[in-house]
Amino acid sequence: MTGRELAASLKQNLRLPVMAGPMFIASTADLVIAQCRAGIIGSMPALNPRSTEALDDDVARIRECVGNAPYAINLVAHKSNSRLEADLDVVLRNKVPIVVLALAANPDLVRTLQANGSLVFQDVVKDRHARKCAEMGVDGIIAVGAGAGGHTGDTSPFALMQEIREWWDGLLLLAGAIANGRSVLAAEVLGADFAYIGSPFLASTEANTQVGFKRMIVEGMSKDIVVTNSFTGVNANFLRPSLLEHGLDPDNLAKRVGGGINIDGGGDNAKAWKEIWSAGQGIGAVKRAEPAGDYIDWLVADYTAARRAIGL
Ligand SMILES: Cc1cc2nc3c(=O)[nH]c(=O)nc-3n(C[C@H](O)[C@H](O)[C@H](O)COP(=O)(O)O)c2cc1C
Known part of the structure; x- marks a missing residue:
C-alpha cells in the first residue's frame, strides 16, 4: 500500500x-x-x-x-x-x-x-x-x-x-x-x-490530570511554556506556573549536560510529568x-x- x-x-x-x-x-x-x-x-x-x-x-x-x-x-x-x-x-x-x-x-x-x-x-x-x-x-x-x-x-x-x-x-x-x-x-x-x-x-x-493542571491548560498561553532539558536530559516543554509552584525559577533551570534520557521521570526526576506539568505552546486555543x-x-x-x- x-x-x-x-x-x-x-x-x-x-x-x-x-x-x-x-x-x-x-x-x-x-x-x-x-x-x-x-x-x-x-x-x-x-x-x-x-x-x-x-x-x-x-x-x-x-x-x-x-x-x-x-x-x-x-x-x-x-x-x-x-x-x-x-x-x-x-x-x-x-x-x-x-x-x-x-x-x-x-x-x-x-x-x-x-x-x-x-x-x-x-x-x-x-x-x-x-x-x-x-x-x-x-x-x-x-x-x-x-x-x-x-x-x-x-x-x-x-x-x-x-x-x-x-x-x-x-x-x-x-x-x-x-x-x-x-x-x-x-x-x-x-x-x-x-x-x-x-x-x-x-x-x-x-x-x-489534576484540576489545577486542567486549569493551567485552560488559562495558559504560549508565554507560559518553558523549554528545558533539566528534568529528562532532553528538551521538553513545561508549564511555567507549575515550575513556580514547586519553587523552581523557570528562567534559571539547570541545563543538563550528558546523562541518558529518562522518559518516565523516575529517579531524581520523579517530579517531572507527575507534579511538574508539561504542555505545548498551542494551549491558548483551549478555552x-x-x-x-x-x-x-x-x-x-x-x-x-x-x-x-x-x-x-
Ligand atoms: C504531558 C505530556 C506527556 C507526554 N507523554 C508522551 C509519552 O509518554 N509518549 C509519547 O510518545 N509522547 C508523549 N507526549 C507527546 C505527545 O504524544 C505529542 O507528541 C505532543 O503532545 C504533541 O504536541 P502538542 O502537545 O503541542 O499537541 C507527551 C506530551 C505531553 C504534553
Whole structure:
C-alpha cells in the first residue's frame, strides 16, 4: 500500500485528519474511547495502566467500545522499560491497529509488529531521525516540531516538513502546538496526512490530570511554556506556573549536560510529568475543561470554517 492509500484508508471513517498524541500519566482508556468515538485516532502509552494486566483489561475495553476504529498504543522500546516484553505481548495478542514507538526502536521490533498486523509509527524531531525510521521500515513518521508538549523538537514545522516531504512519500503526521482547526488545515497544507495533537486533551474530563493542571491548560498561553532539558536530559516543554509552584525559577533551570534520557521521570526526576506539568505552546486555543468529544466537535467546526475561509 502506498502512503497515499494508507492515509486514505485510515481517514475513511474519521471526522478529522487528526491523531491524538499519547501522554504519559494523562491519557486513559476512557480518553482513547472518547477520542475514537468523536472521530479521531485515539492513543495512550502502554505504561499508563499500572500493570501489564491492567493494560490488557484496558485494551480489551477499548476494542469492545471502538469496534474497527483505529487507535494506538505507545510502547517505550528502551531497555530501561522493564515491562516492554510483557506489554508487547499484550499489543500482539490484541492486534493493536497502530503502535507508536518511542526511543531505541529496532528493525526487529518493527517487523514483529508489522507481521502481526499493526502499523508502526515513530516520532522524530530531525530529518536525520526520519531517515533512520524510514530505513527501519516504519509505516508512519511523526514529525515533532518546535513548541510541542512533552519532549519537543526545536525545528520550525515549515523546515521539518519541507525536508522530510522532499524524500518521504509515506504517511506523515505533524505535531507541535496544533490545537485549532486552522492549524490542522495548515498541517495538511505543509504536507502532513494527519495533525498529531496532545496538550489540548490534558484539559479533557477523561484525562488523568489534576484540576489545577486542567486549569493551567485552560488559562495558559504560549508565554507560559518553558523549554528545558533539566528534568529528562532532553528538551521538553513545561508549564511555567507549575515550575513556580514547586519553587523552581523557570528562567534559571539547570541545563543538563550528558546523562541518558529518562522518559518516565523516575529517579531524581520523579517530579517531572507527575507534579511538574508539561504542555505545548498551542494551549491558548483551549478555552474550557470539557469532555474530549466536545473539544473534538469544536475542532471539526473550526476546521470546516477554516477550509471555507480559504475557499475549499
Ligand atoms: C504531558 C505530556 C506527556 C507526554 N507523554 C508522551 C509519552 O509518554 N509518549 C509519547 O510518545 N509522547 C508523549 N507526549 C507527546 C505527545 O504524544 C505529542 O507528541 C505532543 O503532545 C504533541 O504536541 P502538542 O502537545 O503541542 O499537541 C507527551 C506530551 C505531553 C504534553
